[in-house]
Amino acid sequence: MKEIKIAVDNLSLSYGKNRALKDITMNIRDKRVIAFIGPSGCGKSTFLRTLNRMNDLIDNVRIEGKVYIEDVDIYEPSIDVVNLRKKVGMVFQKSNLFPKSIFDNIAFGPKLNGINDKNVLMETVERTCQQSAIWDEVKDRLHEPALSLSGGQQQRLCIARALAVEPEIILMDEPASALDPLSTAKVEELIHELKQNYTIVIVTHNMQQAARVSDFTAFFYMGELIEYDKTTKIFTNPANKQTEDYVTGRFG
Amino acid sequence: MERHFEHQIEKLKTRVIKMCSLVDEQVEFALRAVDEENMELASLVKERDNKVDKYDVKIDKICQKIFALNQPVAMDLRLIMSSLTINSNLERIGDIAVNLAEGAMLLKQKPSFWGRTHIKEMSVLAKEMIKNSIDAFIEGNAKLAEKVVQSDDRLDSLNAENHKILIEIMKETPENIEPAVHLLVMSRQLERLGDHATNISEDVYFIVEAEMIKHNYEKYLFGEDEEDDQD
Numbered sequence: 001m002k003e004i005k006i007a008v009d010n011l012s013l014s015y016g017k018n019r020a021l022k023d024i025t026m027n028i029r030d031k032r033v034i035a036f037i038g039p040s041g042c043g044k045s046t047f048l049r050t051l052n053r054m055n056d057l058i059d060n061v062r063i064e065g066k067v068y069i070e071d072v073d074i075y076e077p078s079i080d081v082v083n084l085r086k087k088v089g090m091v092f093q094k095s096n097l098f099p100k101s102i103f104d105n106i107a108f109g110p111k112l113n114g115i116n117d118k119n120v121l122m123e124t125v126e127r128t129c130q131q132s133a134i135w136d137e138v139k140d141r142l143h144e145p146a147l148s149l150s151g152g153q154q155q156r157l158c159i160a161r162a163l164a165v166e167p168e169i170i171l172m173d174e175p176a177s178a179l180d181p182l183s184t185a186k187v188e189e190l191i192h193e194l195k196q197n198y199t200i201v202i203v204t205h206n207m208q209q210a211a212r213v214s215d216f217t218a219f220f221y222m223g224e225l226i227e228y229d230k231t232t233k234i235f236t237n238p239a240n241k242q243t244e245d246y247v248t249g250r251f252g
Numbered sequence: 253m254e255r256h257f258e259h260q261i262e263k264l265k266t267r268v269i270k271m272c273s274l275v276d277e278q279v280e281f282a283l284r285a286v287d288e289e290n291m292e293l294a295s296l297v298k299e300r301d302n303k304v305d306k307y308d309v310k311i312d313k314i315c316q317k318i319f320a321l322n323q324p325v326a327m328d329l330r331l332i333m334s335s336l337t338i339n340s341n342l343e344r345i346g347d348i349a350v351n352l353a354e355g356a357m358l359l360k361q362k363p364s365f366w367g368r369t370h371i372k373e374m375s376v377l378a379k380e381m382i383k384n385s386i387d388a389f390i391e392g393n394a395k396l397a398e399k400v401v402q403s404d405d406r407l408d409s410l411n412a413e414n415h416k417i418l419i420e421i422m423k424e425t426p427e428n429i430e431p432a433v434h435l436l437v438m439s440r441q442l443e444r445l446g447d448h449a450t451n452i453s454e455d456v457y458f459i460v461e462a463e464m465i466k467h468n469y470e471k472y473l474f475g476e477d478e479e480d481d482q483d
Contacts, residue, residue: 185255188256189255189256192256208323211320211321211322211323212256212257212321212322231321232317232320232321235320235321236316236317236320
């Protein structure tokens with residue numbers, strides 16, 4: 001199927017002897033928002049990080065099974081991980097901006113890719129800030145330090161920075177958990193906007209957030225994918241008893 | 253940037269308003285079928301009832317989805333809670349329109365004693381109450397909603413008078429029993445239309461003013477000072 005952006009086939013991951021992910025198989029459709037939910041330690045963040053090989057950076061990790069992005073196995077030895085991470089961008093729980101100006105933070109990736117034309121860089125900064133709904137707040141202060149922005153603004157700037165290298169997939173690991181409700185609402189609204197052009201996978205501890213922003217929800221428990229379905233189905237009539245207990249707050 | 257949630261709310265409102273206009277038209281057609289002795293119009297009302305039922309299910313589903321996914325609060329919560337009950341009242345109004353259309357088919361033509369009853373006046377009043385309750389919902393107009401609630405007494409007393417008149421007619425001329433029973437049922441249906449319009453208006457009042465006026469709730473059940481949320 002053309003619509004499938006990411007296909008995961010029997011993926012298992014172990015940290016030493018500890019099996020953190022067990023035989024995960026799932027398809028993620030293009031230009032949709034997919035939320036991963038589950039109690040702490042269920043493997044949802046670990047699984048997210050397998051999608052752009054961030055776990056490669058951890059010692060003692062063993063991965064079995066396959067992850068295909070548009071039919072390409074991303075764990076093939078020939079894969080250029082830098083290119084992979086260009087295609088699969090990531091936004092973390094805490095904003096991790098460079099101690100540079102707002103402009104330089106966004107221009108950093110494109111510059112690394114050899115783009116030095118100031119006009120092109122400016123266009124990229126404006127486009128990505130517009131897409132991240134932060135343009136009006138930063139357009140008159142592009143050369144001020146990025147770290148002078150508020151927490152919510154910094155997180156949206158991180159999203160703008162991720163967009164600057166023109167990814168197709170954006171992974172978000174608890175992108176709003178350190179933000180106040182108003183900034184959270186802005187980030188959630190942004191996710192709704194971005195899914196017109198990107199596939200978004202989001203890990204969240206906040207079930208209501210998963211309900212609000214996603215089209216599909218996957219429930220993980222103890223390294224297993226328990227249930228994966230349309231978000232409406234998961235939150236109105238889940239098929240699995242464990243999912244029902246979790247979404248209704250009876251455990252976890 | 254349009255809020256995604258607001259979009260969902262707008263979608264719900266649009267569905268409810270569409271159902272309102274369909275149901276309003278069903279009542280209009282059913283009453284005309286009786287008044288104009290128009291059997292084609294009566295059949296049309298019966299045929300279109302499944303459209304009303306479809307809206308009923310759709311609205312329930314949207315409300316369920318919004319509750320599950322968006323955890324509405326304050327005015328949004330009142331709107332969605334009330335949309336569910338408004339929806340079920342609209343569905344009942346649709347059923348009554350079908351009953352009235354069936355009544356028109358049974359009667360075929362208005363009996364000679366038609367003019368002695370209050371059916372015509374009740375039809376006009378019930379229709380007006382439905383229209384006003386719908387307008388109150390669309391405009392968020394609590395004053396108009398109150399007006400509907402106040403009109404219900406008039407409809408109730410016309411129905412009570414109709415009973416007396418029709419029993420009298422049946423006593424006078426036993427051959428009139430059958431058409432008189434049809435009108436008795438019709439009178440009761442019209443009175444029920446007023447009840448449903450009243451329920452809708454009470455919900456509109458709740459959406460706009462955050463105050464429950466059904467069953468004269470706060471004033472009569474609890475008194476001014478008493479808390480109403482004691483377990």
